[in-house]
Amino acid sequence: DAKTTQPPSMDCAEGRAANLPCNHSTISGNEYVYWYRQIHSQGPQYIIHGLKNNETNEMASLIITEDRKSSTLILPHATLRDTAVYYCIVNGYGQNFVFGPGTRLSVLP
Amino acid sequence: DTGVSQDPRHKITKRGQNVTFRCDPISEHNRLYWYRQTLGQGPEFLTYFQNEAQLEKSRLLSDRFSAERPKGSFSTLEIQRTEQGDSAMYLCANDIGDYGYTFGSGTRLTVV
16 A cells, blocks of 8 residues: 555646645654656656655756655646656665555646 | 557456557656556555565555566556456556656556
8 A cells, every 4th residue: 555645636827836734753864755746648657765864856846854754745836737646655675666546736727 | 648658548348358558758757656546445555566666555456467577668457257347447646756647547447
């Protein structure tokens, strides 16, 4: 079973920041938080990952709480092309990725 | 282009027929995974290879399913005597280290 809990769906206005939450209260000290997204009819695409520090790349920012029990993926300026299912995954070395149902983000014009 | 190629992209087959899917991974990455995804669900792990060795199989992988990776290069997933419940997207992925997995675009199987 997935070790994460995400809301099933969210809406966001185009051009605004999309903040996608994820709960992972049972995360272990050596487990990373990964975020992937899946656009219709494609395979999941890596977005970002982190252990305990906040991370930023060209796609998104990842904010991890100090106790590491939750995190937020931030898409700073959402576009229509960001409409997708977003998966938050907790994974340690040597473990297979376990996907939950994710959050379906709809970016609205 | 994700670097992981899957063929075919779509397959429609009659119930009871056998089907085979192929995955060509990023050549320098030696871990290869197969996942299955049904409508509205996240991908589910089926099996993975380290080079040519199949190291783990999910309980989802019934005896009608077989996967191979000869010589540690491409991989095939065969489903024998297909059933309607096998209709799904079959995804192949490479482990690319710290950045997780790179997935192919998948093969969508429809059993009629």
